[in-house]
Amino acid sequence: MADCVLSELQEGCTQPQDEDIMDIPLDDPAANKAAAKIQAGFRGHMTRKKMKDDKPRDEKQREQK
Structure with a gap:
Protein backbone atom coordinates (compact mmCIF):
# COMPACT_ATOMS: atom_id res chain seq x y z
CA MET A 1 0.00 0.00 0.00
CA ALA A 2 2.88 2.39 0.74
CA ASP A 3 4.21 1.65 -2.74
CA CYS A 4 0.80 2.54 -4.11
CA VAL A 5 0.84 5.91 -2.35
CA LEU A 6 4.29 6.71 -3.70
CA SER A 7 3.42 5.60 -7.20
CA GLU A 8 0.12 7.49 -7.09
CA LEU A 9 2.02 10.71 -6.62
CA GLN A 10 4.23 9.93 -9.58
CA GLU A 11 2.05 8.21 -12.18
CA GLY A 12 -1.28 7.15 -10.74
CA CYS A 13 -2.27 4.10 -8.73
CA THR A 14 -4.04 1.12 -10.25
CA GLN A 15 -5.67 -0.01 -6.95
CA PRO A 16 -7.90 2.20 -4.85
CA GLN A 17 -6.48 2.78 -1.38
CA ASP A 18 -9.81 2.15 0.36
CA GLU A 19 -9.89 -1.47 -0.80
CA ASP A 20 -7.80 -2.70 2.17
CA ILE A 21 -9.94 -0.80 4.67
CA MET A 22 -13.19 -2.31 3.42
CA ASP A 23 -12.04 -5.88 4.20
CA ILE A 24 -12.65 -5.31 7.94
CA PRO A 25 -16.13 -6.42 9.09
CA LEU A 26 -17.61 -3.51 11.04
CA ASP A 27 -20.04 -5.66 13.04
CA ASP A 28 -17.33 -7.98 14.43
CA PRO A 29 -17.23 -7.67 18.26
CA ALA A 30 -13.51 -8.46 18.36
CA ALA A 31 -12.78 -5.70 15.85
CA ASN A 32 -14.87 -3.24 17.87
CA LYS A 33 -13.06 -4.21 21.07
CA ALA A 34 -9.68 -3.79 19.39
CA ALA A 35 -10.68 -0.41 17.97
CA LYS A 52 2.73 17.78 30.18
CA ASP A 53 2.60 20.87 27.92
CA ASP A 54 0.21 22.74 30.25
CA LYS A 55 2.13 22.09 33.46
CA PRO A 56 5.17 24.34 32.80
CA ARG A 57 2.87 27.17 31.70
CA ASP A 58 0.91 26.96 34.98
CA GLU A 59 4.11 27.02 37.03
CA LYS A 60 5.35 30.10 35.16
CA GLN A 61 2.08 31.92 35.85
CA ARG A 62 2.34 31.15 39.58
CA GLU A 63 5.88 32.55 39.71
CA GLN A 64 4.78 35.83 38.10
CA LYS A 65 2.07 36.48 40.73
Missing part, protein backbone atom coordinates in the same frame (compact mmCIF):
# COMPACT_ATOMS: atom_id res chain seq x y z
CA ALA A 36 -11.85 0.75 21.41
CA LYS A 37 -8.50 -0.23 22.95
CA ILE A 38 -6.57 1.61 20.25
CA GLN A 39 -8.72 4.72 20.64
CA ALA A 40 -8.44 4.67 24.45
CA GLY A 41 -4.67 4.37 24.24
CA PHE A 42 -4.42 7.25 21.80
CA ARG A 43 -6.74 9.46 23.86
CA GLY A 44 -4.65 8.72 26.95
CA HIS A 45 -1.51 9.61 25.03
CA MET A 46 -3.01 12.92 23.89
CA THR A 47 -4.23 13.76 27.42
CA ARG A 48 -0.81 13.04 28.94
CA LYS A 49 0.86 15.11 26.24
CA LYS A 50 -1.52 18.02 26.84
CA MET A 51 -1.05 17.83 30.61
Whole structure:
Protein backbone atom coordinates (compact mmCIF):
# COMPACT_ATOMS: atom_id res chain seq x y z
CA MET A 1 0.00 0.00 0.00
CA ALA A 2 2.88 2.39 0.74
CA ASP A 3 4.21 1.65 -2.74
CA CYS A 4 0.80 2.54 -4.11
CA VAL A 5 0.84 5.91 -2.35
CA LEU A 6 4.29 6.71 -3.70
CA SER A 7 3.42 5.60 -7.20
CA GLU A 8 0.12 7.49 -7.09
CA LEU A 9 2.02 10.71 -6.62
CA GLN A 10 4.23 9.93 -9.58
CA GLU A 11 2.05 8.21 -12.18
CA GLY A 12 -1.28 7.15 -10.74
CA CYS A 13 -2.27 4.10 -8.73
CA THR A 14 -4.04 1.12 -10.25
CA GLN A 15 -5.67 -0.01 -6.95
CA PRO A 16 -7.90 2.20 -4.85
CA GLN A 17 -6.48 2.78 -1.38
CA ASP A 18 -9.81 2.15 0.36
CA GLU A 19 -9.89 -1.47 -0.80
CA ASP A 20 -7.80 -2.70 2.17
CA ILE A 21 -9.94 -0.80 4.67
CA MET A 22 -13.19 -2.31 3.42
CA ASP A 23 -12.04 -5.88 4.20
CA ILE A 24 -12.65 -5.31 7.94
CA PRO A 25 -16.13 -6.42 9.09
CA LEU A 26 -17.61 -3.51 11.04
CA ASP A 27 -20.04 -5.66 13.04
CA ASP A 28 -17.33 -7.98 14.43
CA PRO A 29 -17.23 -7.67 18.26
CA ALA A 30 -13.51 -8.46 18.36
CA ALA A 31 -12.78 -5.70 15.85
CA ASN A 32 -14.87 -3.24 17.87
CA LYS A 33 -13.06 -4.21 21.07
CA ALA A 34 -9.68 -3.79 19.39
CA ALA A 35 -10.68 -0.41 17.97
CA ALA A 36 -11.85 0.75 21.41
CA LYS A 37 -8.50 -0.23 22.95
CA ILE A 38 -6.57 1.61 20.25
CA GLN A 39 -8.72 4.72 20.64
CA ALA A 40 -8.44 4.67 24.45
CA GLY A 41 -4.67 4.37 24.24
CA PHE A 42 -4.42 7.25 21.80
CA ARG A 43 -6.74 9.46 23.86
CA GLY A 44 -4.65 8.72 26.95
CA HIS A 45 -1.51 9.61 25.03
CA MET A 46 -3.01 12.92 23.89
CA THR A 47 -4.23 13.76 27.42
CA ARG A 48 -0.81 13.04 28.94
CA LYS A 49 0.86 15.11 26.24
CA LYS A 50 -1.52 18.02 26.84
CA MET A 51 -1.05 17.83 30.61
CA LYS A 52 2.73 17.78 30.18
CA ASP A 53 2.60 20.87 27.92
CA ASP A 54 0.21 22.74 30.25
CA LYS A 55 2.13 22.09 33.46
CA PRO A 56 5.17 24.34 32.80
CA ARG A 57 2.87 27.17 31.70
CA ASP A 58 0.91 26.96 34.98
CA GLU A 59 4.11 27.02 37.03
CA LYS A 60 5.35 30.10 35.16
CA GLN A 61 2.08 31.92 35.85
CA ARG A 62 2.34 31.15 39.58
CA GLU A 63 5.88 32.55 39.71
CA GLN A 64 4.78 35.83 38.10
CA LYS A 65 2.07 36.48 40.73
